[in-house]
Amino acid sequence: MTKNSINSQRISLVIPIFNEQDNIIWHFNEINDFFESRSITYEIIYVDDGSSDNSLNIIEELQVEHPKIVHFITLSRNFGKEAATTAGLSAVTGDAAIIMDGDGQHPIGIVDDFMTLWKSGNDVVVGIRTSNKNEGAVKKYGSKLFYAILKFIGGKDVISGTTDFRLIDKKVVTEFNKLTERNRVTRNLLDWLGFKRAEVPFEAEERHAGTAGYSYRKLFKLALDGIVAHSTRPLKFIALLGSMISTISAIVGVMLAIQKYILGDPLSLSVTGSALLALFVTFLVGIVLVCQGLLALYLESVYYETQNRPLYVIRKHR
Ligand code: UDP
Ligand code: MG
Numbered sequence: 001m002t003k004n005s006i007n008s009q010r011i012s013l014v015i016p017i018f019n020e021q022d023n024i025i026w027h028f029n030e031i032n033d034f035f036e037s038r039s040i041t042y043e044i045i046y047v048d049d050g051s052s053d054n055s056l057n058i059i060e061e062l063q064v065e066h067p068k069i070v071h072f073i074t075l076s077r078n079f080g081k082e083a084a085t086t087a088g089l090s091a092v093t094g095d096a097a098i099i100m101d102g103d104g105q106h107p108i109g110i111v112d113d114f115m116t117l118w119k120s121g122n123d124v125v126v127g128i129r130t131s132n133k134n135e136g137a138v139k140k141y142g143s144k145l146f147y148a149i150l151k152f153i154g155g156k157d158v159i160s161g162t163t164d165f166r167l168i169d170k171k172v173v174t175e176f177n178k179l180t181e182r183n184r185v186t187r188n189l190l191d192w193l194g195f196k197r198a199e200v201p202f203e204a205e206e207r208h209a210g211t212a213g214y215s216y217r218k219l220f221k222l223a224l225d226g227i228v229a230h231s232t233r234p235l236k237f238i239a240l241l242g243s244m245i246s247t248i249s250a251i252v253g254v255m256l257a258i259q260k261y262i263l264g265d266p267l268s269l270s271v272t273g274s275a276l277l278a279l280f281v282t283f284l285v286g287i288v289l290v291c292q293g294l295l296a297l298y299l300e301s302v303y304y305e306t307q308n309r310p311l312y313v314i315r316k317h318r
Pocket of ligand 2: 101103105207212
């Protein structure tokens with residue numbers, strides 16, 4: 001494929017928006033300058049994820065100004081970034097889609113690398129975050145910890161720092177749009193789909209304006225969803241843990257009982273029988289609760305899948 005034939009192809013940007021009123025215009029200009037200076041045809045599909053600020057009005061005005069470039073979908077309420085991205089991907093008409101945050105944290109400059117790698121035959125080009133300027137310690141180490149856990153329980157090679165900022169070929173978009181599960185982390189599903197893949201490292205920018213719409217609570221939920229949707233290995237792991245703890249407590253219990261009642265407490269531990277019992281009961285109750293909690297997570301996941309509700313509800317689109 002030559003450079004010219006790539007330039008005759010159309011790129012669809014999918015940008016989920018949740019309360020980004022101070023970022024949209026600035027970000028649009030950055031994108032527009034980028035693609036115009038390279039004579040690349042493109043469209044932007046904004047997905048307003050139930051913003052409560054002025055975001056939707058700003059997008060609607062942009063759409064009137066640039067009817068060929070700007071399209072939008074607005075959801076009936078806040079469904080979360082994953083659902084919003086899914087809604088956007090379902091409206092893609094270009095030869096490739098680029099998923100991008102609307103707050104300026106994903107540098108448009110590396111789209112040059114995305115395009116080159118796409119041109120050379122890759123179907124998925126993933127942005128890998130090497131660092132995040134001024135990122136809070138909780139998010140930074142939280143995300144490191146999450147990837148470590150995912151790697152441990154999932155057993156698969158999960159690359160840390162993998163983001164939604166990526167280019168995907170039209171054929172990957174088509175396959176993605178066939179997936180129906182509700183409990184979804186877009187990047188994990190895209191990784192699951194496979195296809196020929198390349199990576200581009202980038203340094204995340206600071207958010208242009210506003211604050212992250214992802215609360216720690218949402219991030220924690222995303223991490224849990226990622227783990228539960230990824231593998232059922234925790235189920236086997238807790239079963240193993242449970243049996244280990246039972247074995248150990250049985251052995252320790254027997255040893256302490258022999259020490260006290262048969263050998264006549266030579267170590268002078270003076271452990272009472274009821275203290276021993278109480279200790280083990282609390283211990284085991286804790287384990288049972290952990291197991292139940294994990295089971296509940298899987299059940300919840302199954303529950304939501306079987307409800308088969310739509311992933312999002314569109315209020316208006318243009
Ligand atoms: N976003 C969204 N719905 C939400 C939360 C966020 O569409 O419920 C959008 C947000 O407007 C931004 C992108 O998803 O374009 C990333 O969100 P954010 O910057 O809050 O997350 P972080 O950068 O902390 O991952
Ligand atoms: Mg952000």
